[in-house]
Amino acid sequence: MSQEIRGLIPAPCDLLALGEPTHLEPSFGWVRNELFARLAGLGFRSIALESDRVAALAVDDYVREGAGSLDAVMDAGFSHGFGKAEANRALVAWMHAYNRDRPAEERLAFHGFDGPAETTEAPSPRPYLEYARDYLGLDLDIAGLVGDDERWARTEAILDPAASPGATPEAARLRAVADDMLVSLHARAPGLIAATSHTAWLRARTHLTAGLDLLRHHGQAAHRIDLGPRLNLLAATRASYMARNLLDIRTAEARRGPTLAFAHNLHLKPVPTGMAMAGEQLTWSSTGSIVAALSGEEYAFIAGGLGRSATIGLAGPGPDTYEAHLGAAVTTWDLVEAAAPASARPRTDAVPEQGYFPLDRETLDAAAAVLHIPDGPAAAASLRG
Numbered sequence: 001m002s003q004e005i006r007g008l009i010p011a012p013c014d015l016l017a018l019g020e021p022t023h024l025e026p027s028f029g030w031v032r033n034e035l036f037a038r039l040a041g042l043g044f045r046s047i048a049l050e051s052d053r054v055a056a057l058a059v060d061d062y063v064r065e066g067a068g069s070l071d072a073v074m075d076a077g078f079s080h081g082f083g084k085a086e087a088n089r090a091l092v093a094w095m096h097a098y099n100r101d102r103p104a105e106e107r108l109a110f111h112g113f114d115g116p117a118e119t120t121e122a123p124s125p126r127p128y129l130e131y132a133r134d135y136l137g138l139d140l141d142i143a144g145l146v147g148d149d150e151r152w153a154r155t156e157a158i159l160d161p162a163a164s165p166g167a168t169p170e171a172a173r174l175r176a177v178a179d180d181m182l183v184s185l186h187a188r189a190p191g192l193i194a195a196t197s198h199t200a201w202l203r204a205r206t207h208l209t210a211g212l213d214l215l216r217h218h219g220q221a222a223h224r225i226d227l228g229p230r231l232n233l234l235a236a237t238r239a240s241y242m243a244r245n246l247l248d249i250r251t252a253e254a255r256r257g258p259t260l261a262f263a264h265n266l267h268l269k270p271v272p273t274g275m276a277m278a279g280e281q282l283t284w285s286s287t288g289s290i291v292a293a294l295s296g297e298e299y300a301f302i303a304g305g306l307g308r309s310a311t312i313g314l315a316g317p318g319p320d321t322y323e324a325h326l327g328a329a330v331t332t333w334d335l336v337e338a339a340a341p342a343s344a345r346p347r348t349d350a351v352p353e354q355g356y357f358p359l360d361r362e363t364l365d366a367a368a369a370v371l372h373i374p375d376g377p378a379a380a381a382s383l384r385g
Contacts, residue, residue, distance in 0.1 A: 029087025056112030166218030
């Protein structure tokens, strides 16, 4: 790496957001691991991935306290299938080893900042609400209000308002119950924390907010409006709770050190974002734009750029594209300045199946730097060790 990371990131940065342009090219996970190891030496004490925040609690227990096993947390501690990624397994194993014999305040923490839902699919809120109910010691029939979990989890429940449980009387009652539980959780905080622990209280709140997020998600899906506006609402809803989760993580980690966040460029870039979905073109305020607006200079974004990848069938970039200019002086991978000539253009050869979103001027202008990988498989091979 020819550029020192400290020279590319603004000094006040407490939340460093590292983007990848596709989830399907493994090299970005391997480079992330390398960068996080270096950042740990600079005082970073936590990492937050685009994965379910509740599920990630099991991973954090493993890396900080040694609870459970690596196989178990890779299976249960990730959402979106990310537990199958070899680089994620290597990250969790390295953090576990790093933390061994270190005092608690110096141990690295693992977080997820997503919810358990995708834009077009979301599970039942029942287990999240029941966890909070049990912590509060309340006698509430959550299962009776939820009904069959499967009716919430079906894709039709999100894409077809007529099939959605989000606008039923039971859903409205669940929203009211969950809101009341959140008020009670805060009102009773002194006694609850004294009887359990601050960590236990935070976990109950994390479960409860996840349940409320799912109820909101299903509520948006039930709107009887055209598909495009409804999908836009769902994408914006997801971005808002991802942003809240990142800000909550920073509050929890503020005294220990900065945080590295890792997710798709679309989520982390501090400008509006969008994509085509179900034949509709969506645009919404990204998670990064929300966090940047609320935290200012404490947030810095590194965009991910990719030249070629045999893994996803992406050929090398054409001349005068942003990726071609960025990769001109890069061999395996590097952090480079987010600069390109005014004549540079976005590449147009990517197809949806590759999950690759080409760099554009707006993304580069909003980035503090670019992590550019000219050849994905070559970079991954150099770091797998």
